[in-house]
Amino acid sequence: MTPPSAAALRALGLRLLTQLAVALVTLLMAALILLAIGVSPTVAADAFWAGTFGSPTNAGTTLTQAVPLFLVALGWIVTDKAGRLQVGFPGQVVIGGCAAAAVGLQCENVPAPLAVMLCAAAGMLGGALWAGIVAWLWASRGVLEIVSSLLLNLVAIQVLAWLVRGPLQGSLDQQPQSADFPESTRWPAFPSVPGLTLSYDVLLMPVLAVGLIVVLSRTSFGFSLRASGGNVTAARWQGIDPVRTGVRAIALSGAFAGLAGAALLFAGSAPWLSEGFEAGIGFNGIAVALLARNSPVGAMFTAVVFASLNVGGTSLQSLLDVPSTLTSVLQGAVIVLVLVAAAVAVRRRSTTPPEPAPAPAEPSGRVTAAAGQGA
Amino acid sequence: MSTTTSGADPRAGTRSSALRLSGVTKRFGGFTANDAVDLEVGWGEVHALLGENGAGKTTLMRIVTGLYQPDEGTIAVDGEEVAFRRPEQALRAGIGMVHQHFTLVPTLTELENLAMGPSLLPLRDGRRTALERATSVESETGLRITPDRRVADASISERQRLEIVKLLCRGARILIFDEPSAALTPDEWEDLARLMRRLADDGHAVVLISHKMSEVFAVADRFTVLRGGAVAGSGAIAETTREDLVEQMVGESVEIRRERGPVQAGRPALAVRGLSVLRDADQPRGPRALDDVGLDLRGGEILGIAGVAGSGQAELVETLLGLRIPVAGEIEVAGRPYVDRSPSSFYAAGGSLVAEDRHHVGMFGSMTLWENINVRALRRPPLVRRNVIDPAAARHRARDLMAEFEVRATSENQAMGRLSGGNQQKAVLARELSTQPALVVAVQPVRGLDVRATEFVYRRLLDQRARGGAVLLISMDLDEVLSLSDRIVVLAHGRVQGVLDAADATRARIGALMTSREAS
Structure with a gap:
């Protein structure tokens, strides 16, 4: 490996500095809002810290909650690299979770490791198949993937509502939820953490982050994927099939989201399928990826940040009676600030010397093309 | 004036x-x-x-x-x-x-x-x-x-x-x-x-x-x-x-014909017969972009295609790549029928392409130089085994080709889009000529390049000819066609208006054919 150049280091430094600035402004906004509702920011900060990382139990909860967010973020990163705009993560999380729950409920007498594996696989398959509808519509009918994936989210929510009232309904008091999952399907947790809040699936974060980087940079699939995302026409002219690549990318992305659905159910604190188990993970996962600038490693950290906002918001509500919507406000603020920072960065880049433009040797060389642009 | x-x-x-x-x-x-x-x-x-x-x-x-x-x-x-x-x-x-x-x-x-x-x-x-x-x-x-x-x-x-x-x-x-x-x-x-x-x-x-x-x-x-x-x-x-x-x-410019050995016609590289292509695939009765076009090209030969833009050149290239379906005609590449047409089968048959619109169809600006040089090599052994890329070998190959084709860059890791136009074109040539193709289709290969880079590109195309490969040179620049080609096909309104031997081709003759009365 060649050492990174000074320019690359400076860019990295600038990026970290931006993230720091975003964090500071967010904190400032939080402080102002807290002051406005009459809560001392320092007391709130104490409560926030206690709720998120103050005790091993709470830290375990925070990290475990970061995993589904991170998985969805990986799904976004895959489709983004392939140049596809797929936003059907809520639906894929839901369907992946339903598939995993359907399998898990049948796993009463299956030994634990196998049952866990089966549930995870079912989740991935469910998410991939749901995303497969999007991929099929795009590849065969040319339906824009952003539209179909967005609309399928609504369908998925209705499917879930039907399942928990119909085929998978299993609670004794006729609530719209399934029976409790068998013990053998629950994902194991670190025994050293009191309350068993830290699931082993946090190990998925570094493993999958590195795995995805390797797949993207070291396999011919990853190469085709990036080539199609980089310049779809050039990819086609070079003999890469961008449609096949796009379909695979969308399915893989759905598999990540489906796994997130399984993780929500089998590593969470509520071991049954219910309406609303998705809890906004699908769209927040996109924000996690964007905040990490589509870097799988960065997404590990931004996922933890988002999870801690969630968990901390809950503890603020219970301890200080601060509305938990504060969390949504702050998450929204983070997204807007990141976008602003990105816009500023783009403007900066366009004022510094741009890439060498193609020499305008023949401005009128291609009359056909030129006239079209002039119109 | x-x-x-x-x-x-x-x-x-x-x-x-x-x-x-x-x-x-x-x-x-x-x-x-x-x-x-x-x-x-x-x-x-x-x-x-x-x-x-x-x-x-x-x-x-x-x-x-x-x-x-x-x-x-x-x-x-x-x-x-x-x-x-x-x-x-x-x-x-x-x-x-x-x-x-x-x-x-x-x-x-x-x-x-x-x-x-x-x-x-x-x-x-x-x-x-x-x-x-x-x-x-x-x-x-x-x-x-x-x-x-x-x-x-x-x-x-x-x-x-x-x-x-x-x-x-x-x-x-x-x-x-x-x-x-x-x-x-x-x-x-x-x-x-x-x-x-x-x-x-x-x-x-x-x-x-x-x-x-x-x-x-x-x-x-x-x-x-x-x-x-x-x-x-x-x-x-x-x-x-x-x-x-x-x-x-x-005009009547002085023609600078390049010195080179006589044509040693080798194996057939490209044969096109009766090729007709619609201008607009949705209008089966509309005008044709190519009408009954025939071409014959052998190894060790440069065939120039002269014509004003829009005479059917783009459609010819797209048909060769399988991106356009002709209404009639047969194509042979390297002596074998070329029926199942697609970009990958074109390259597999021994073809390669220096496309006109480099930025749009020929390169990946956000990807590195070594990835760009190896786009097709990265999809088969030895650079890829069992779908796993060997980046060290790919970088090594890129460095060798950069030296051979005089691509100037800070390193093989530089983003392709950061290179100057001339170096981008050299990198494209490195990619297209490094596979010893039987047929190189070069469309306006020096568009936008300076004198030095132009000279380099011409030399490489003549090298390809010297080692027995064939070049189909499609250009709207008459001087370029005249100075490089062994034979010249004049294309106008999608028809072959004439085939000239380089020895007796002049600007005036080509120009007259290019603007001759339209095919009715």
Whole structure:
């Protein structure tokens, strides 16, 4: 490996500095809002810290909650690299979770490791198949993937509502939820953490982050994927099939989201399928990826940040009676600030010397093309 | 320069000038697209603007219509000096252009398209006024529109007519037609020619951009020829001949033929027979981009394809890559039938392509140089085994090729988009020539390159020939075709107009074939 150049280091430094600035402004906004509702920011900060990382139990909860967010973020990163705009993560999380729950409920007498594996696989398959509808519509009918994936989210929510009232309904008091999952399907947790809040699936974060980087940079699939995302026409002219690549990318992305659905159910604190188990993970996962600038490693950290906002918001509500919507406000603020920072960065880049433009040797060389642009 | 202007034409004095350009110069960086161009168009006149591709016609008309601002020189409309900063200002001054690609909204009706336009109150429904204007235009010129028909349902010539009506409704009195016959059938062209004459007789000024001699002689009163951005001649059509005009267009430059060994024709590299391709795949009865084209190319040979842009070159390349389905014809690559056509099978058959539009189809700007050089090598052994890439080997191969093809970059990890145009093209050549292809299709391979890089590209193409490979050189630059080719096929309007041996090809002969009467 060649050492990174000074320019690359400076860019990295600038990026970290931006993230720091975003964090500071967010904190400032939080402080102002807290002051406005009459809560001392320092007391709130104490409560926030206690709720998120103050005790091993709470830290375990925070990290475990970061995993589904991170998985969805990986799904976004895959489709983004392939140049596809797929936003059907809520639906894929839901369907992946339903598939995993359907399998898990049948796993009463299956030994634990196998049952866990089966549930995870079912989740991935469910998410991939749901995303497969999007991929099929795009590849065969040319339906824009952003539209179909967005609309399928609504369908998925209705499917879930039907399942928990119909085929998978299993609670004794006729609530719209399934029976409790068998013990053998629950994902194991670190025994050293009191309350068993830290699931082993946090190990998925570094493993999958590195795995995805390797797949993207070291396999011919990853190469085709990036080539199609980089310049779809050039990819086609070079003999890469961008449609096949796009379909695979969308399915893989759905598999990540489906796994997130399984993780929500089998590593969470509520071991049954219910309406609303998705809890906004699908769209927040996109924000996690964007905040990490589509870097799988960065997404590990931004996922933890988002999870801690969630968990901390809950503890603020219970301890200080601060509305938990504060969390949504702050998450929204983070997204807007990141976008602003990105816009500023783009403007900066366009004022510094741009890439060498193609020499305008023949401005009128291609009359056909030129006239079209002039119109 | 323009020694034959106005004075030669007795009518020039009586007609007042509609549009007068004096000393208009436009530069793009170091490149001069228009060099002190003088042009005068009178009211009631059809003025033909002629020139090869790259001669500066489009740039000049973009200046006239306010899309570009000239660096030097003045423009006067109806005797008054003007300086357009925006296209709307040119339109307000009465200058309208009928583009090759129409500026209509296909999903709206013809009337709604007419009603669209810059207005002070965006809320007002302009349809009624538009209909009134269209009616008055019809009574003046006989141009009838079908108000309630969607533009998408109209034919090409009907759309063109609507475009003209639109300009007239907006008060255009100087009408510029940019190669209007490109998409028309001969009958439709006849109608359009009559219309141009009628507009001129009604007192409008008409500028016709074309390189078809028959059209120019059929409708134009006067002409101006551009060559290399400057005026090569102008005068009255009645006082000139076809041969004269062709010579003014292509010039008589000294031909620099490259030294090289005699052709050692090897194995067949490319054979095309009876290839016909539609211009628009959705219009099976529409015009053909390629009509019964045949080519024969053997190893150790460079076959040049000369022709103005739009003669079917792009369609030929896309058909070879399998991106266009021909209506008839057979292709053989490297001596074997090439039936199942796709980009990957083209490369597998021994073909390679230096595409014209490098940025759009030939490279990945955001990816590294080594990835770009190895795009196809990264999809088979030895760089890929069991779908796993060997980056060290790929980088090594890229470094070797960068040295061989003199690609200058900080390292093989540099993003392709950060390289200069010449180095990008060298990297593309490295990718395309490194596989020892039986056939290289090179389209405008030196477009936008400086002298040194151009020389390098030519040398590499001649190397390919020397080692027994074949080169299909498609170019709109006659000098390039003349200096490199062993044989030259002249393509015009999708047909092969002639095949010349390099020894007896001259600019004049090729130029005459290029602009010879259209295939009927």
